[in-house]
Amino acid sequence: MIKIAELSCGTEYSGVQGEIEAAASTVGGKMVYPDIEAEDIDNAVEEFGFNPVSPQLRLMIARAIHLVEGHYDADAVFISSCFRCAEGALVRNEIRRYIQLHSRIPVVTYSFTERTKASQLLTRMEALVTIVERKELLARERQVGLTAGIDSGSATTKCVVMRDNEIIGKFWTPTGAVIDTAEYVFNEACKEAGIKTSQLEAVGVTGYGRFTIGKKMNAKLIQEELTVNSKGAVWLADRQKGDATIIDIGGMDNKAITVHDGIPDNFTMGGICAGASGRFLEIVSKRLKVDITELGQLADRGDYRKVKMNSYCSVFGIQDLVTTLAEGKTMEDVAAAACHSVAEQVYEQQLQEIDVRQPVIQVGGTSLISGMVTAIKDVLGYEPIVPPHSQYIGAVGGALLSSGFLEG
Amino acid sequence: MKVFIVPPNSLILFDLVERFGHEPLSTMQLIQEMVDNLEIDSPPLNVTPDDVKRGLKYAGIEVPSGIRGRLAVWSELFEQADATIIMEDAPYAFGCVGCHRTNLILNYLLRQRGMPLLELRYPLDDEEAMTMVLQVKGFLGGLK
Amino acid sequence: MIERETRLLVISPTSDITPDQLTRFLHAMDLPITIKETCYGAMVEGDPDTIHRVVDGARALDHNKIFSKRRGYPIGDTRRCRAHHGSRPGFTQLEAEWHDLGRIELGLDCCDRGESVPEPTVDHRVPINRLREIIKEVTE
Numbered sequence: 001m002i003k004i005a006e007l008s009c010g011t012e013y014s015g016v017q018g019e020i021e022a023a024a025s026t027v028g029g030k031m032v033y034p035d036i037e038a039e040d041i042d043n044a045v046e047e048f049g050f051n052p053v054s055p056q057l058r059l060m061i062a063r064a065i066h067l068v069e070g071h072y073d074a075d076a077v078f079i080s081s082c083f084r085c086a087e088g089a090l091v092r093n094e095i096r097r098y099i100q101l102h103s104r105i106p107v108v109t110y111s112f113t114e115r116t117k118a119s120q121l122l123t124r125m126e127a128l129v130t131i132v133e134r135k136e137l138l139a140r141e142r143q144v145g146l147t148a149g150i151d152s153g154s155a156t157t158k159c160v161v162m163r164d165n166e167i168i169g170k171f172w173t174p175t176g177a178v179i180d181t182a183e184y185v186f187n188e189a190c191k192e193a194g195i196k197t198s199q200l201e202a203v204g205v206t207g208y209g210r211f212t213i214g215k216k217m218n219a220k221l222i223q224e225e226l227t228v229n230s231k232g233a234v235w236l237a238d239r240q241k242g243d244a245t246i247i248d249i250g251g252m253d254n255k256a257i258t259v260h261d262g263i264p265d266n267f268t269m270g271g272i273c274a275g276a277s278g279r280f281l282e283i284v285s286k287r288l289k290v291d292i293t294e295l296g297q298l299a300d301r302g303d304y305r306k307v308k309m310n311s312y313c314s315v316f317g318i319q320d321l322v323t324t325l326a327e328g329k330t331m332e333d334v335a336a337a338a339c340h341s342v343a344e345q346v347y348e349q350q351l352q353e354i355d356v357r358q359p360v361i362q363v364g365g366t367s368l369i370s371g372m373v374t375a376i377k378d379v380l381g382y383e384p385i386v387p388p389h390s391q392y393i394g395a396v397g398g399a400l401l402s403s404g405f406l407e408g
Numbered sequence: 409m410k411v412f413i414v415p416p417n418s419l420i421l422f423d424l425v426e427r428f429g430h431e432p433l434s435t436m437q438l439i440q441e442m443v444d445n446l447e448i449d450s451p452p453l454n455v456t457p458d459d460v461k462r463g464l465k466y467a468g469i470e471v472p473s474g475i476r477g478r479l480a481v482w483s484e485l486f487e488q489a490d491a492t493i494i495m496e497d498a499p500y501a502f503g504c505v506g507c508h509r510t511n512l513i514l515n516y517l518l519r520q521r522g523m524p525l526l527e528l529r530y531p532l533d534d535e536e537a538m539t540m541v542l543q544v545k546g547f548l549g550g551l552k
Numbered sequence: 553m554i555e556r557e558t559r560l561l562v563i564s565p566t567s568d569i570t571p572d573q574l575t576r577f578l579h580a581m582d583l584p585i586t587i588k589e590t591c592y593g594a595m596v597e598g599d600p601d602t603i604h605r606v607v608d609g610a611r612a613l614d615h616n617k618i619f620s621k622r623r624g625y626p627i628g629d630t631r632r633c634r635a636h637h638g639s640r641p642g643f644t645q646l647e648a649e650w651h652d653l654g655r656i657e658l659g660l661d662c663c664d665r666g667e668s669v670p671e672p673t674v675d676h677r678v679p680i681n682r683l684r685e686i687i688k689e690v691t692e
Contacts (some may be wrong), residue, residue, distance in 0.1 A: 009506060013481065015455040056506025059644060082472030085509070112458035116472040267671040315497025418647040418654055419562060422621035427611070427660075439624025440558070443631065457680060485654075499648060534658050541659020542669045 002029040002129045007063050007095060009056040010082040016357035020078070023121035027129045034063040034072035038181045051268045052096055057081075057091040058195040068102045076106045084109040097355070100266060109267060123269065126228040131264060138227060138263045140404045146405070147202045148189065149232075150182050150217070150399025151210030151225070155182045155251020155278060158367060159189040159197045160395035161200070162403070169193025170392055179216050186217070191306040204228070204402030206394045218235060222392035222403040225394050226257060226267050232397030233361045234262040236387035243357040246383065247376060248364040248393065253279040257359055258351040268350045275312040276345040277365045283314055284338040287322060288331055292369070295335050299371020302332030304340035304378075312345040335371060342366070343375035353379075360384040362392045410496060415498050415513060416482060416503040424541065425493070428548040433485040440455075450494035455481060467513060475510045482514060488495050491524040491543065491551050498530045557600040560622040560646070561610045563593040564653035567617035577613055581606060588627050592650055593618070597627045616660040619653055 006026055011017040018132040026030050036044075036059065060079070066072050079089030079096050089111060096109050108124045110116075131138065143162045151158045152327035153175060159182075162402055170187035175181050182205075190197050204221035205214040206228040214222035221228075233246045244401035246257040254276050257267040270276045274283075285292045307324045321334050343346055362384035366372045368391055377383050388398065409430050413421040416435040418519055425432035442454035455477050463476025468481065486492070499503075505511060519525065526547040531537035561578075563569050575589040578596060585598030585606060607620045608689050625631060678686070 010472065010477070012453045013455055013459050013460075013475075014473035015460055015477060016473075036644065036646045038651070041644070054506060054508040054510075059506065063477075082474040084470060085472040085474070087509070112473070114457040114477065175482070197467035328539070415645075417621075417645060419560070419619055419621045420647060420652070423619040424656070426607075426620070434622055436622040436624045440556075441623070442627070443625055444556075448583060457610040490554055505645070531652075531655060536656055537652070537655030538662045538667075539670055542667060545663050546669050 001371050002027075002076060002132050003032050003073065003074045004029045004076045004078050004125070004128060005034050005063070005067055006031045006078050006080070007034075007060045008078070009054065009060060009088050009091075010085070011080060013101055013110060013269045014082060014110050014114045014116075016114065018150075019116055019118040020121060022118040023125045024078075026118065026122060026127040027110050029076070029125055029129050032074060034066050034074065036062050036066050036142075040066075048094075048098070050091065052087050052091050054087055057087060059064060060091055061095060061274040062097055068099055074105065074133045074270065076108070078125070078128070079107060079109040081111055081115045085111075087089055087166035088325070088395075096266075100355075106264075109268070123224045123226060124267075126224040127264065130223055130227045134227075135263070136222075137401060137404045138230075138231065139261070140401060141235070141262070143235075144198055145201045145403050145406045146195065147399045147403045148186065148200050149395040149402065150186060150203065150205045150207075150213060150219075151228075151392070151394025152178060152182055152207035153225075153250055153394070154208050154214055154253065155366075156391075157185050157207070157209070158183040158392050158395040160389075160399050161189045161193040161195065162394050162396070162399040163193070165268055167389065167392075168257055169195070169395065170395070171390065175209075178212050182209065182217070184212045184341065193391065201406055202402040204398030204400075208255065208391070209266070216387070220403070220405045221398060223398075223401065224253065226269075228401060229318045229363070229393045230257050230259045230264045230397070231400055232393035232395070233257075233363050233387070234259060235392075235396055235400055236363075236389060236393060237361045237385050237387070238387075239359060239361065245354070245358070245360045246393075247346065247351075247362050248373070249278060249362075249366040250275070250364045251282075251340065252345055253277055254350060254364070256346070256354055256356075256374050258354050261331075266354050268347065268354055270346070271352055273312070273345070274314040275317055275348070276342060278342075278364070279363040280312075280314050280317070281338060281366060281369060281372070282334070283318055284321060287318060288325075288334065290331070290335075294366065295338070296369035296371040296373075299335035299339045299369070302334070302336030302371075304329060304333065304336040304375070306330075307335045307337035309337055309341055312341055317341055328401065332345055339369065339375040340378065341373040342372065344377045344378075347379045356380070358382065362386050363390040365391045409463075409490040410488055411548070411551075412486045412492045412518065414492065414511070414518070416485065417505060418495065418498065421493055421544075421549060424544045425548065428545055430491075430548050430551065433489055435482070435485075438481055441521060451530065456477060470518040474507055475513065478510045478512065479517075486514075486518060486521070489521075489523060491522075491526075491547075492518045493526045493528065493547065494518060495528045495530055495540075556597055556626065558595065558597040558626055559607055559620050560590075560595055560605055560623050561593040561607070562619045562646070562650055562653065563614070564617040564619065564657055565651065566654040566657055567614045569614045569617070573612065574618070578610065580605060581609055586627055587613065592646065595605060595623065595627050616654075616657045616664070619656070642657040664683075 463480035
């Protein structure tokens with residue numbers, strides 16, 4: 001049983017405490033609340049130096065200090081407060097930073113609404129538990145034997161076949177019926193590798209459809225995409241040691257993950273706004289009547305500064321783009337503005353919540369759109385690394401980690 | 409008479425109201441109703457997203473869910489209250505009263521209701537505590 | 553469903569009664585209730601009328617030094633049990649209020665003596681003109 005310390009405000013009165021506990025228990029975790037003496041709270045707040053008015057936030061600070069000082073034993077920390085509460089957001093972020101600076105306890109943060117469900121929390125909780133439970137597996141840096149990885153994403157499904165630390169087959173297609181699509185990419189990747197599926201020694205699956213596919217394919221590894229994608233990204237970018245930040249902007253959601261030696265220590269996930277995902281670029285491509293694969297080059301020739309966008313929204317923001325076209329601005333400028341809009345939103349929503357460490361490795365389907373890489377570079381002020389096969393990180397991570405089950 | 413207390417989970421205020429012959433309205437009785445209702449399963453308090461929506465009567469959608477949820481739960485009490493005692497600046501107010509923003513709007517709503525109201529500050533020393541208890545007794549004694 | 557009421561009985565830090573003595577006293581009342589000794593006193597649970605008798609009895613055991621409030625959860629409910637999760641925030645509140653019960657006792661003693669509310673104290677804040685003078689005095 002993994003003990004996850006909960007530092008939170010408002011979960012019970014938002015009706016989401018049960019969802020948090022359900023998500024934790026699904027992945028073999030248990031929420032616990034670090035005990036604290038009432039009289040220690042003032043001292044803790046004074047020591048911390050941030051003095052919120054809401055008592056519950058003061059309690060959160062005291063509990064964080066208690067954990068860091070080792071007075072309470074927990075394997076991981078979950079920090080959470082109400083969405084739209086400024087006081088809560090400030091405290092949430094500062095105690096997250098404090099815990100990471102002063103301890104090695106994995107942390108995950110989340111701001112919830114009354115609509116938050118266990119399923120939304122599951123990936124976070126699963127990653128926390130994986131980091132605690134599979135530390136040794138996650139330390140693996142070389143793929144051995146003959147293995148495959150399948151990444152069942154919300155927009156596309158990818159498969160990679162690896163032999164002795166090399167990619168020998170790969171295939172992707174848009175996600176349709178989860179199992180059928182997975183079987184299709186799996187067979188095609190094996191075909192490209194020139195092997196029979198029966199020859200594979202292990203399969204690892206990740207992504208939204210991981211449980212369904214994993215069960216069906218008897219996968220050795222069924223793991224959430226945060227830890228798996230991190231491994232895939234550092235392997236592909238050959239940055240297995242030290243710090244890095246992975247920016248993974250996919251078809252439906254996006255992730256920003258900080259890693260140390262390939263193991264995630266913090267991450268944020270988008271997923272409530274299409275404006276910060278590849279979906280936004282898809283809609284723009286359709287409106288511009290260009291193929292999504294051409295959007296990047298188009299954007300590279302444009303200047304986003306010439307287009308005024310008042311919103312990141314895939315409805316209102318795109319309306320701005322269309323209006324701009326009507327005003328006679330070029331397709332190139334509009335494409336550049338669209339890429340910049342996604343990059344800016346990822347920067348504002350995700351990258352503010354983690355300490356961005358260089359190098360930045362840009363991956364996910366949108367990393368194939370060159371204009372998107374340019375936009376991220378503009379926003380960050382330095383060039384991200386885009387490794388080869390950057391859309392296959394999840395599949396590579398799955399093949400690499402599942403090979404860990406072959407030895408000993 | 410039914411007396412709503414703020415903080416609604418206060419041991420001191422609950423005890424004083426009861427001791428001086430009135431019925432304290434506290435969060436605890438609501439929690440009891442919620443946890444005893446086995447048909448709902450949203451542990452540990454059984455506050456559901458629908459409860460949070462009921463809070464929209466008191467605060468808009470742009471207000472965090474924890475505030476609306478608390479107001480929805482407490483409204484069941486203060487809607488039936490005959491009088492209120494508000495104790496501000498309680499040094500430690502956790503759990504249901506842990507959100508300062510909720511307490512601001514709650515106190516405002518209570519003041520708007522026009523019922524007998526006693527406003528106190530949490531006592532800082534023995535003298536203030538004695539005065540506070542005497543004020544509570546005087547206030548409750550005057551409720552007829 | 554049988555109506556229940558669950559109560560915390562909290563002993564003031566100024567009292568010489570121990571939770572053990574309180575619990576034994578409650579058992580001696582010989583009423584159909586559940587009793588649990590706790591670090592701050594005891595928890596009792598039963599039908600509301602009986603519980604009110606028990607609370608009155610407990611309060612009388614040590615005059616103005618034993619306090620009570622309701623509890624939402626039944627005794628031993630795992631959703632609220634400290635042993636299962638660690639303490640919930642309400643426990644910290646209880647701990648803080650327990651600390652100041654001695655002062656409330658002083659107030660109750662005043663009530664027993666029939667004292668009335670003293671005149672409100674004047675605002676202690678220094679008037680702005682006086683503050684100006686003080687600044688002048690200190691800086692010159």
